Amino acid sequence: MKLGDALELGIFMMPSHPPERGVYESAQWDLQVIRWAEEFGYNEAWVGEHLTQRWENCPAPDYLMAQAFAQTKNIRIGAGTYLLSQHHPSQLAIRIAYLDHLSQGRLMVGVGVGVGHADFEMLNIDGANGEHRERFNECLIILQKYWNERGPWEYEGKFWKVRRIQDTDTTRHLDPFQFPHPPLGVAGAGIASPTLEMAGERGFTPLSLMFSRRQLMGQLEAIKRGAARSANPPKRSDWRVVRDIMIADTDAEAIDLVVNGFLGRMWTDYYIKTMVEHGNGNAVTDDPNLPLDQVTAEYLARNQAIVGSPDTAFEKICDMIDISGGFGKLVALTHDYSDAPEQYRRSMDLLANEVMPRVREKYKDTELPESF
Numbered sequence: 001m002k003l004g005d006a007l008e009l010g011i012f013m014m015p016s017h018p019p020e021r022g023v024y025e026s027a028q029w030d031l032q033v034i035r036w037a038e039e040f041g042y043n044e045a046w047v048g049e050h051l052t053q054r055w056e057n058c059p060a061p062d063y064l065m066a067q068a069f070a071q072t073k074n075i076r077i078g079a080g081t082y083l084l085s086q087h088h089p090s091q092l093a094i095r096i097a098y099l100d101h102l103s104q105g106r107l108m109v110g111v112g113v114g115v116g117h118a119d120f121e122m123l124n125i126d127g128a129n130g131e132h133r134e135r136f137n138e139c140l141i142i143l144q145k146y147w148n149e150r151g152p153w154e155y156e157g158k159f160w161k162v163r164r165i166q167d168t169d170t171t172r173h174l175d176p177f178q179f180p181h182p183p184l185g186v187a188g189a190g191i192a193s194p195t196l197e198m199a200g201e202r203g204f205t206p207l208s209l210m211f212s213r214r215q216l217m218g219q220l221e222a223i224k225r226g227a228a229r230s231a232n233p234p235k236r237s238d239w240r241v242v243r244d245i246m247i248a249d250t251d252a253e254a255i256d257l258v259v260n261g262f263l264g265r266m267w268t269d270y271y272i273k274t275m276v277e278h279g280n281g282n283a284v285t286d287d288p289n290l291p292l293d294q295v296t297a298e299y300l301a302r303n304q305a306i307v308g309s310p311d312t313a314f315e316k317i318c319d320m321i322d323i324s325g326g327f328g329k330l331v332a333l334t335h336d337y338s339d340a341p342e343q344y345r346r347s348m349d350l351l352a353n354e355v356m357p358r359v360r361e362k363y364k365d366t367e368l369p370e371s372f
Contacts (some may be wrong), residue, residue: 016334048062094174138158146164197222211300217323233372247308247313254301258300262336264301318362
């Protein structure tokens, strides 16, 4: 497959909003961004799940996704991600199946471990000793069993005892619209992400959330480690690379939109602190020795994220492709610019209609590796 033919665009919603933004207003902005994404030809949208986060105020992505499916026609939409440690697998299997029917097969399913300490506290999950990872693994086993073993069965694990019922005239287990289930993706943000390694091993779609070149290459190595142990590794064309992106007519305008807009505030007041809390603070720059008090919004805009004019964005995207060997999807993290909607819409438009056509043209004769 030629890289130029494979490259597609998507969006990834944390969803990221200022903590003072109302829940309804936040959801309306997210829905608007998804509609813009479809208008400009983006192929997919991912919606995050966080039970207790003020800056990521979407505790039930299903509800937002159901509205988004009703307001769009073509774009694929997925949870990015369902935090499996926090769900009963039987209930989640049915909810996913139902939403897949409502979407008529446009649903994607992202799964993740979850690292929110407040979520763990609320649900009495011992995250300090890895209970969330054990729960994740067991929930995933049960979900796949529901999807791949259609007869009645029972399963007893450490956390859940479940069964698939016998279909009768009055009862049934609802299966997804897509057979045997919607596409599965796994997101990871650490340099040596164990979840991305698992994606490589189990053949799931990898979603690399990254700031720095070091982070991207570390995540690639994690996927490769898992793929080396797999009989059915993911395809390189399925690899999603997720970046913060802001494009304007000039570098100065784009940097100003970040530094003096919501994205810069989110980086400095929330996201970097969260990365540090989870042990990934030095992943956000290409200099692991740079003191974090020097990692300002302007530093990140100029050096790490895809921020700038169409020419600058083109160069930064090509650099990602060149150092990694290529990927199938470039996925833009979305942020709440409801105070400057036209500038944000312009950024999405420039990425889709000016930058990516140039990228595809440059790599039209470049082979994308089949596997990792």
